[in-house]
Amino acid sequence: MRTEMNQLYTKITELEMEVSEHSLVIGAIEPLDPSRRCYRMIGGVLVERTIKEVLPAVKRNKEGLEEVIARMHEALERKKKEITEFEIKYKIRIRKADNDAEEGGKKEGTAQGVLVGPAGQ
Numbered sequence: 001m002r003t004e005m006n007q008l009y010t011k012i013t014e015l016e017m018e019v020s021e022h023s024l025v026i027g028a029i030e031p032l033d034p035s036r037r038c039y040r041m042i043g044g045v046l047v048e049r050t051i052k053e054v055l056p057a058v059k060r061n062k063e064g065l066e067e068v069i070a071r072m073h074e075a076l077e078r079k080k081k082e083i084t085e086f087e088i089k090y091k092i093r094i095r096k097a098d099n100d101a102e103e104g105g106k107k108e109g110t111a112q113g114v115l116v117g118p119a120g121q
Contacts, residue, residue, distance in 0.1 A: 001083050008076045015069050022062035029055060 029038060034052035041047075086092070 001079065001086065005076065005079045005083065008072055008079060012069055012072050012076065015065055015072070019062055019065045019069065022058055022065065025058055026055070026062065029058075 029051050032051055034050065034055075036051050038049060038051050038054055039046050040049055040054050040057075087094075
């Protein structure tokens with residue numbers, strides 16, 4: 001279940017990066033002349049279009065990605081709730097926080113060193 005949750009986090013992050021790329025493209029081509037030539041990659045093929053044709057498509061893609069991200073956030077919340085209920089039902093406790101605290105204590109105790117001045121003195 002945690003693996004599925006991590007996969008959702010990864011996919012959401014990936015899609016958010018694509019949304020930011022779409023925003024950059026929109027910001028770059030919006031102020032330009034609509035009849036100006038531009039190129040768009042469609043299915044691995046570079047196609048020549050005008051800004052007037054490309055801008056609405058890029059905006060639609062961005063909106064679609066944002067909708068998918070919203071649905072994935074909902075799925076992530078459901079998965080978190082499912083994991084919490086599973087942990088409560090079977091009385092599962094995660095020891096990750098305990099291990100980190102113990103390791104932190106060990107590191108402090110073993111991190112002893114000697115201060116040495118510059119080599120020439």
